[in-house]
Amino acid sequence: MRRALSEDIGTGDLSAELLAPDQASNAEVLCREDAVLCGTAWFNEVFHQIDSTVKVTWLHQDGAHLAPGAKVCALAGRTRALLTGERSALNFLQLLSGTATATRTCAQLLAGTRAVLLDTRKTIPGLRSAQKYAVVCGGGSNHRLGLYDAILIKENHIHAAGGVAPAVRKALASVRPVQVEVEVETLAQLEEAIGAGAQRVLLDNFPLVRLKQAVDLAHGRVKLEASGGIGPHNLRAVAETGVDYISMGSLTKDVRAIDFSMRLISG
DSSP: OHHHHHHHHTTOOTTGGGSOTTOEEEEEEEEOSSEEOOOHHHHHHHHHHHOTTOEEEESSOTTOEEOTTOEEEEEEEEHHHHHHHHHHHHHHHHHHHHHHHHHHHHHHHTTTSSOEEEOOSOOOTTOHHHHHHHHHHTTOBOOOSSTTSOEEEOHHHHHHHTSHHHHHHHHHTOSSOOOEEEEESSHHHHHHHHHHTOSEEEEETOOHHHHHHHHHHHTTSSEEEEESSOOTTTHHHHHTTTOSEEEOTHHHHSOOOOOEEEEEEEO
């Protein structure tokens, strides 16, 4: 938060300083499109750090659906503070609401299937926890938070370890009680991963036919996660193959900001 404000305000808001320091105003934030709201805590914190006397009253909470033209919150406080915090506060709101909205769209496509929608580590640097929170607000679930809370053996790990089975066995021998997942690219590697005791297998860029073959081959012996090349256009079809999880980097990587605006309504 401090970095976000520092890069915007720098040594001071030259435009806001044109106004009298004791001038007060009311303002409101409007949403211009269908969206899922997310980021209220970050929005609040921007104004708290600039001027703790600014009051923000929310009319909707994180996770709520917003219709075009919806009034989202009301603000009251020193005009300088309202104008100085406007852009940074809206930046957090539009980004996190964009993530939540994209997630909600995809989560709804999975209704009636067994598949759980997951995010990935493909997040905006410095905003991982915020974006993963937004995924949950949109109806998705979180994959591992980082490199420290689960083991995911990927292609380069397999190459360095000398194969799927050796990599999995070494991971399972670790003294840390974390989930062990391995990424595979073929059905033969899937069978090898199951034989080595992997707890979850990530099926990387499997076409639909091969996903169904993988589900049949695994036959419930291991949890299966599909990933790679998945979007709203094929998400439902992937889920209907019977996989347990679907992870999508686009939820946090390809974010389209939601259109919010703040306007003064009195002064």
